[in-house]
Amino acid sequence: MDNTSSNKFSISAFSWGLHDFATTRIVSVQSTFLFVLLFLSLSVVKAKCKSRKKINQAPLPPGPTPWPIIGNLAEIIWKNKPTFRWIHALMKELDTDIACIRLAYTHVIPVTSPEIAREFLKKHDSVFASRPVTMATEYSSRKFLTIAVVPWGDQWKKMRKVVASEIIAPSRLRWLLEKRTEEADNLVRFIYNQCKSNGDDNSTGSSAVINLRLATRQYSGNVIRKMMFNRRYFGEGRKDGGPGYEEEEHVESLFTVLMHLYSFILSDYIPWLRPLDLEGHEKIVSEAMRIVNDYHDPLIDERVHEWRDGKRKEPQDLLDTFILAKDSNGKPALSVEEIKAQCTEIMLATVDNPSNAAEWTMAEMINQPETLQNAIEEIDRVVGKDRLVQESDLPKLIYVKACAREAYRLHPIAPFNLPHVSNADTIVAGYFIPKGSHVLLSRVGLGRNPKVWDEPLEFKPERHLKDGSIEIDLTETELRFISFSTGRRGCMGVALGTAMTLMLLARVIQGFTWRIPPDEAKINLSESQNDLFLAKPLHALAQPRLPAHLYPPN
Template sequence: MAQFVNKTPICNLCQQNTNLQSFNTNKLTNSCLMDLSHLLENYTLILETIAISVVIYCLSFLYKTTTTPPEASGAWPIIGHFNVFNGPDLPHVTLASMADRYGPIFNIRLGVRKVLVVSNQEIVKDIFSTHDVSVSDRPNYIAANILGRKGASFSFTPYGPYWRGIRKIISQELLSNSRLDKLKHVQVFELEKSIKNMHELWKEKKDEQGKVLVEMKNWFGELNMNTMLKVVAGKRYTGGDGEDEEEMMRCREVIKEWFKYFGQFLVADALPFLDCFDLGGYKKTIKQVALQLDSMVGKWLEEHHRKRSSGDASEVKDFMDVMIQVVEDDDVAGYNADTIIKATCETLIAGGADTISGMLTWTLSLLLNNRYALRKAQEELDTQVGKERRVNQSDIKILVYLQAIVKETLRLYPATFINAPRAFTKDCTIAGYHVRKGTWLLINTWKLHRDPKIWSDPCEFRPERFLSRNHIGLDVLGSNFELIPFGVGRRHCPGIGLAGQTLHMVLATLLQNFDISTPNCAPVDMSPSAGLTNGKATPLQVLVSPRVHALINL
């Protein structure tokens, strides 16, 4: 019994030990299983993370290749496609070749900046019908910042209240039809004076064949500079005496430099961290041009202020008078009144004189290379206007072939081959592609105007196309996206009315008064020059003689 009783505790103890060992074994086993489970979970998490990352990468790569415009190859390290604007060919030609390879919408890279290049009517329509506000900003590059007076110039100020205010003043006060009508006597006077001077030159220097050699680029340039200076600031480029004559000559040269550098991209525009080095000294030169122009225009503004303070300002004689009356607030968007007036007048003088002179030069060059069109234009003048009186502005509406000549010239040789750059202010979808905020936009007008899907024989000069059923209703106001020589959207050129009036009147008056040809009937060189505006690279020397019925006694 005792033994039995004594055995029980021992057995119980053994059983407890056995249970304990079993418990410890189970505990260990469970612990190992839990650790293994956690390890497997971690591995699974890692694998899932890797898998998700790979999928995201692949999807992002796929998204990028299918929804962003293709980027042109040939980019240089760091600076990208900067060679497009400094290569052997002019930028519009290089970009047109890229469009042939990559399509009508593609990207190039200028250092750290993305630039979207477009050369198709439908895509341009998509942009400016749907996203006009989003592409109404201007990129802030060095030349525009300096020559545009840090945004005071309406052409290159950012899109916003200041731009809208200045644009309203220009459209309603300066370049409105009523204002142009009040100042049209200036254009009439300057044109008649230029025609009379050419007659006098012919009398003095005509050769045995009764012709005189005239350089027409200079002739058009002086005529339009005189007109614009008179309309804007009450000055004349030629015809002054002594100091005034020298000042006007300097003005023309400075404005040439202004346009030359306004359209120039510097290395520091692509790589902003190089700005402080001023590679090539371009920034210093641009600042000197800006100072010279500021000095001249500032002098004219002071003269206007003195006249106004002395009480001799009862009559508004020019745009500068209008601006002084309208811009009274001395702190508009951080600019004082004088800065706004000078910036606006500089842009109007330079823009009006240079672009219109260039377009007239191209028009006459095309006519001299297509003599049938020149003869037809003169025949229309003789029939519709007659030979007994001078052509006037009211005649232009019946000179339909002359209008067609101007349109065809603006198609082939618009004021700018590449529209002034824009900048996207928010992400947009263009032609199915995703375009990021901050991207620059360039419209290759030269390429767009030569689209064979729209224009038959697109490189040929054929004014008759604008008298045909397909194109007779097209205008150059920016509403027809296949013909945009003055730009498109909110920031199209506000001087379309002035340009159209001048182009038609100068051409009609010139052709009514003179027969024009080239020495030895040689073709005219049509090579364009580099710059913001599209100018002819070489002089335009022509032989001029009065027509039999010319109205010499002007």
């Protein structure tokens, strides 16, 4: 077995080891949970129900009848996995666009209606501006030092100010354009080299079956590593431009953390159970974060010392910008721990959305050759075949943007948006929303809502072109779907996420002809049971379609 195969096997073994551990621990949950029920029922402490039944008060949204004290925790712990699919099935059964599911003392409010979603995030945005505290977000943010997952408060305001002014400003994105372009070139080179190694000297005539999930995820990882640390590889990488063991492990660990940020685990609703780690989630998250930190922390510590010792004179990447950021008194704006935490959060926020949208878009279009051909013809018309697509071309690629927009609608990265927590009792859509409720805007429910979209389960980019507009954004201000979160706690990296998604998609479409692999009748578009990714990574037959001299050399 060669090193590459051995490395891949190690990552696979790591992933399955975590999976087996979690499965084993879940088996013990039922008996443990029975003990918890007995303990709670015998407790002399009277529970205070947060639903506050008052005369003439608006009702809670419809939902399943909760058990005393534990609410509906038994339903999601014992048998209804994954929880997001149970929630959506329940709302369909109840025929409602808003529901209330009580988990212990927390009211969880899922929403699938754009009108109600707008009421939450536009009319009452200030009331729902906080985030819940979970085990996984505590790990990912180094005990809540960042922006996206921290509760509302001074720390969020401080970090948001620094990131908005120093990191994601338009001038900063322009400054880092060359690094993003370098990784777009490397993506094309990586795929081209796989085709070339499978053919003869006439490289433009050779082809190979490409793992597009690997290619798209590593492109996203490469881009943010280059922007953050000015490097593509933590290790030696591969000569063909592909990831080495370190890069695959890094990205795999980031995705593991993302999968557990808000995963409906028991201890997030009954905190005193956390030391037991009944479902094994804390072991999984802590190990994944250990891997991420082992790659990041030495680089950050070394860079901080270089600036303190005067060994660096000019900033080269986002890490330098974090280190050099000053407060109003001219002192460092961020501690080293805050820098480490925010670097990781930016990594987490960057790797998943562009890669998932591109993989799903390519899977859908390869099954619809006419749709793929429309995108090819647009790129050839706007860019031609004598040079590679650049970010400056993206505003003119209207159909390509429509394809990406359709992927965000139909195939979102996560079932729900990041939760919003209410800081006061509120009435929304005629329903009582208690203080402390977790509001979950459903990316699945909004994007696939048959009351909003015709043929909601069909991939039809043309639906976004009907108004004849020559301007298309990947964002959806009316919340008919969610590509990037909106509102006071909305995504701050929309411009970067848009550029990464479209550049990835345009380069893959322009550089290669894509077909269904020879041994398959069509691309399997089945969705994974436990998440919203393709059930199997996308493999497709690629053949270079541009003159050989356009493919970046080794």
